[in-house]
Amino acid sequence: MTRLLDRIDSPLDLKRLKPADLPRLCQEIRDEIIATCARNGGHLGASLGAVELNVALHYVLNSPVDSIVFDVGHQAYAHKLLTGRREAFQTIRTEGGLAGFPERHESPHDAFGVGHASTAISAGLGILEARRMNGQAGKVVALVGDGALTGGVAFEGLNQAGYLGRDLLVVLNDNEMSISPNVGALSEWFSKKFASRTFNRWRRTVKDVLTVVPKGPEAIKVIRHAINATKALVTPGILFEGLGFQYVGPVDGHDVVGLVETFKKLLTCDGPVLVHAVTMKGKGYRPAESDAATRGHGLSFFDIATGKSVAKKPAVKAYTDLFAEALCEQMEQDKRVVAITAAMLEGTGLIKAKHRFPERTYDVGIAEQHAVTFAAGLACEGVRPVVAIYSTFLQRAYDQIIHDVALQKLPVTFALDRGGLVGADGKTHQGAFDLAYLRCVPNLVVMAPSDENELRHMLATALAHDGPAAFRFPRGSGVGVQLDPAPKVLPLGKGRVVRQGGARPDVLVASIGTPLAAALTAADELEAEGISVAVVDARFVKPLDEELLCGLARTAKRVVTLEEGCLEGGFGAACLEAFERAKLLPGLQVTRLGLPDEFVTHGDAGKQRAAYGLDAQGVARACRALLGDRAKRTVA
Ligand SMILES: Cc1ncc(C[n+]2csc(CCOP(=O)(O)OP(=O)(O)O)c2C)c(N)n1
Ligand SMILES: CC(=O)[C@@H](O)[C@H](O)COP(=O)(O)O
Ligand SMILES: [Mg+2]
Numbered sequence: 194m195t196r197l198l199d200r201i202d203s204p205l206d207l208k209r210l211k212p213a214d215l216p217r218l219c220q221e222i223r224d225e226i227i228a229t230c231a232r233n234g235g236h237l238g239a240s241l242g243a244v245e246l247n248v249a250l251h252y253v254l255n256s257p258v259d260s261i262v263f264d265v266g267h268q269a270y271a272h273k274l275l276t277g278r279r280e281a282f283q284t285i286r287t288e289g290g291l292a293g294f295p296e297r298h299e300s301p302h303d304a305f306g307v308g309h310a311s312t313a314i315s316a317g318l319g320i321l322e323a324r325r326m327n328g329q330a331g332k333v334v335a336l337v338g339d340g341a342l343t344g345g346v347a348f349e350g351l352n353q354a355g356y357l358g359r360d361l362l363v364v365l366n367d368n369e370m371s372i373s374p375n376v377g378a379l380s381e382w383f384s385k386k387f388a389s390r391t392f393n394r395w396r397r398t399v400k401d402v403l404t405v406v407p408k409g410p411e412a413i414k415v416i417r418h419a420i421n422a423t424k425a426l427v428t429p430g431i432l433f434e435g436l437g438f439q440y441v442g443p444v445d446g447h448d449v450v451g452l453v454e455t456f457k458k459l460l461t462c463d464g465p466v467l468v469h470a471v472t473m474k475g476k477g478y479r480p481a482e483s484d485a486a487t488r489g490h491g492l493s494f495f496d497i498a499t500g501k502s503v504a505k506k507p508a509v510k511a512y513t514d515l516f517a518e519a520l521c522e523q524m525e526q527d528k529r530v531v532a533i534t535a536a537m538l539e540g541t542g543l544i545k546a547k548h549r550f551p552e553r554t555y556d557v558g559i560a561e562q563h564a565v566t567f568a569a570g571l572a573c574e575g576v577r578p579v580v581a582i583y584s585t586f587l588q589r590a591y592d593q594i595i596h597d598v599a600l601q602k603l604p605v606t607f608a609l610d611r612g613g614l615v616g617a618d619g620k621t622h623q624g625a626f627d628l629a630y631l632r633c634v635p636n637l638v639v640m641a642p643s644d645e646n647e648l649r650h651m652l653a654t655a656l657a658h659d660g661p662a663a664f665r666f667p668r669g670s671g672v673g674v675q676l677d678p679a680p681k682v683l684p685l686g687k688g689r690v691v692r693q694g695g696a697r698p699d700v701l702v703a704s705i706g707t708p709l710a711a712a713l714t715a716a717d718e719l720e721a722e723g724i725s726v727a728v729v730d731a732r733f734v735k736p737l738d739e740e741l742l743c744g745l746a747r748t749a750k751r752v753v754t755l756e757e758g759c760l761e762g763g764f765g766a767a768c769l770e771a772f773e774r775a776k777l778l779p780g781l782q783v784t785r786l787g788l789p790d791e792f793v794t795h796g797d798a799g800k801q802r803a804a805y806g807l808d809a810q811g812v813a814r815a816c817r818a819l820l821g822d823r824a825k826r827t828v829a
Contacts, residue, residue, distance in 0.1 A: 204302070216449055222271045222274055235286055240269070241476050241481060242474045243269075245449040248275070249456055250364070254456075260332075262335045262336070265308065272302070273291060288800065311346045314351055315347075317350075325359065334362045334363075342379060343558030351436050360466075373539060438466060441467070455468060479500070508670075508673070512610070512670070516542055520581075524553060531553040532555070535557055538556050569601070584611050599634045612665030612666055613665075613667040614788075624668075627663075627758065631734075640665075641734065643707055648671075653683075689729070690727065690741070704730055708807055711808050724817070743771055743775040753785075753786060754784070765783075766785070786811060
């Protein structure tokens with residue numbers, strides 16, 4: 194039997210199906226998502242859980258005249274399949290293939306680009322308002338998860354949407370999960386939904402009774418008051434009603450035919466409406482349903498029959514695990530140390546701390562801004578908070594870092610995971626900017642470890658420092674070095690010479706963070722060609738070891754700086770500023786290696802490193818280029 198899915202080249206084809214065909218289509222979409230994620234990895238659980246919501250919305254809407262604005266965008270796989278990208282879907286998250294998240298340039302049906310959480314309501318409202326101003330038609334639906342609703346910006350959007358009273362439809366996709374089980378008072382409030390089903394039944398009964406009892410105005414007032422009072426006790430709806438939304442729900446988010454009926458009705462309503470759909474993360478695929486926080490959220494390659502990963506197990510421990518162990522070690526020794534994550538217990542490794550020190554490990558929800566200011570408050574009272582957030586997500590909390598922490602010199606430690614290239618998640622998730630965005634903040638110490646030992650030492654250094662400090666480390670495996678017996682506190686602002694390169698090296702390679710390994714391999718290669726290379730591991734971007742770097746640069750006259758971060762304002766830029774201050778410019782030849790001034794797309798991080806010249810060959814090439822004819826002669 195041919196698949197219904199194969200007949201759908203655009204949402205218009207979907208509308209040709211009968212409602213009764215939709216459950217079969219949903220099953221076909223699920224199979225396609227599972228098969229593709231098994232090959233490419235991807236956000237399986239969120240996408241499986243939102244199949245019916247995607248299908249029903251496209252069935253009733255007229256995209257791209259009408260827009261679905263996704264939150265995070267990791268639940269949009271069915272949307273991609275229904276909007277002319279069925280064939281390309283198998284390339285998702287791979288080099289040159291479809292992005293894992295909605296991207297405006299990829300399709301006119303991707304109304305808003307996304308990857309970070311909590312943006313859909315604000316963006317959707319903006320789109321709707323612009324259409325009103327331009328006299329354009331087009332409905333707007335914001336599809337938001339319960340996790341995303343723990344981010345303050347979602348409420349900022351609700352606040353304005355309720356006030357403006359525009360016809361925005363917000364679909365709350367409530368699976369009681371963020372990546373881990375959703376946390377917080379809001380999440381507990383939502384769990385009242387089951388009680389609210391009972392309430393809805395009771396309200397219907399009361400309405401039936403009211404049709405038969407005599408209707409004096411006083412009696413009706415009393416009964417209405419009683420209904421509202423009861424409702425306040427049992428439904429999550431009053432929260433949204435208080436914000437000016439009409440609340441509908443809870444509805445079954447997997448009943449595609451029911452959803453079509455509900456959406457049809459709600460899209461004719463005036464004013465903002467929030468429909469509360471109850472779904473299950475990983476729906477329809479047992480391994481993802483039963484292990485929603487890990488297998489259900491995001492996976493690399495897996496075996497469809499068992500759901501077990503078939504990705505090669507790395508021989509060396511990941512930096513994330515090492516960081517988590519180092520943090521537990523510090524928490525063990527110092528009761529003042531607490532750990533904070535913004536909904537990323539698994540991703541940051543803090544789940545280890547949560548198990549060992551539940552009272553001192555906080556998951557604050559997808560609320561990076563709050564995480565940082567909460568840490569600032571803790572630090573005011575002598576607590577030593579370690580805020581573990583991915584480099585890309587800490588961008589959310591920039592003013593909090595500056596205004597709440599650095600300005601007051603509060604001893605908060607920032608552990609930035611996923612610093613540098615991240616691979617398949619692409620543009621929205623690259624840890625490209627951290628060194629640049631942190632370096633310009635006064636009072637902040639900024640470090641990047643080159644291996645596992647350095648990471649442990651930098652955590653100890655940050656905690657020993659009476660002020661704010663940050664260090665960033667990459668996604669993936671460490672180098673595999675033997676661990677020192679104990680972490681050490683490093684001298685602030687001091688780099689280390691890892692390779693002397695003789696009394697008069699031909700080139701200085703100044704490296705920050707894990708690219709050091711590439712610098713050392715390049716130096717070996719160049720030495721075999723008769724080129725002597727000094728290699729410095731700067732350790733600190735701020736304070737920068739200007740004395741060391743300028744001293745060596747003065748001798749070598751040629752410098753290659755190396756970082757896995759943006760060139761604009763990053764480590765290399767810091768070195769240039771130092772050289773300028775030391776009056777070494779002009780007179781010094783400097784090549785800066787790093788990420789270019791563009792958003793780096795999804796692909797294989799290793800290949801991307803090579804393409805940007807950040808691997809050993811790239812470093813060697815840059816050194817040879819600085820030596821020009823001399824290098825050519827030596828190589829010849
Ligand atoms: C600002 C930000 N912080 C953290 C993340 C990482 N993250 C991706 S999905 C997710 C959970 C989202 O939960 P929810 O919105 O309920 O969607 P679900 O996965 O349950 O469908 C988190 C924390 C992110 N994308 N953006
Ligand atoms: C959707 C999202 O933002 C995260 O789930 C992200 O994909 C995490 O990726 P890793 O934890 O595998 O780096
Ligand atoms: Mg959720």
